[in-house]
Amino acid sequence: MAERYEIRFSGAGGQGLITAGIILAEAAAIIEGKHALQSQSYGPEARGGASKSEVIISDAPIDYPKATIVDTCLAMTQEAADKYAVGIKKGGLLLIDADFVKTAPKGDFTVYRLPIMRMAKEDIGREIVANVIALSAVIGMTGVVSREAGEEAVVRRVPPAFKDLNKKAYNLGYEKGKALVN
Template sequence: MAERYELRFSGAGGQGLITAGIILAEAASIIEGKHAVQSQSYGPEARGGASKSEVIISDAPIDYPKATIVDACLAMTQEAADKYANGIKKGGLLLIDSDFVQNAPEGDFIVHRVPIMRMAKEDIGREIVANVVALGAVIGLTGVVARETGEEAVLRKVPAAFKDLNKKAYSMGYEKGKELAE
């Protein structure tokens, strides 16, 4: 991966998408030793509003820290999809939460639909881990870092009491992403 690989995580403020970006950057740069830059953009609200986090991963040092042509994009809400699911490269990937994004943006990219929030709520039992389900799905779908690396980065970030919960969320997301990739 000498070239830049650009990912964008978008959703509502408070959904943990900036955290998901940080975890991915940590997996790529600290654990796998690649170059990674994580950046974000958000409004003045602490909750709500559309927020995005971008992660650039490369084998070479990264100059421009923001996305130019997005390889893979995640949109958790309709507002985020409308606002941030753009600039996706031809043949790139868009992963949407199928329950919350009714009108998927159209373009020369592949749209994957996963009920991310529902999986977190019903299969794991906690909506709060939706960002980790999403992260797992993105990693499964793109292979941008190894499965184990992603998991290790998730576990580094969460308190001991929540490790099992997050491990389960990550695995479920990863499996789903992997399945879609095949």
């Protein structure tokens, strides 16, 4: 892994992408003992409309706390894709929701598609786990943290009653994400 790896999750406010960012940072910083820094859009823009959460993961202490050049980006909606799928590194990855992002941003990066919301609704039965599917798909695609660390971080965050549901969502997303890049 490069010394500094930057991931941006974007979508509509309320889709749980800030939580996805926090879980990823916990997997890296608390479970794997790497350096990680999570930040998010804040203020009016975080309520409805497009929202984003950024995670920087590094082997060394992280100085500049904002994204410089994004390695991997997720966009769950068209508005988020238009607004936040920018500054992606040459050769970087962009994962979009296949149903909600009709026009993929163009750039020197690879675009991957997964029907994330549909998978949450139809395969798992609850739209609320879309953020966990998105998170684990990104982990499957990038390997930025291990499969186990990601799963553990998800389980730590959710109430016991929702553990199995989230585990199922995590594993689905991970497999689909991994299959995309192989």
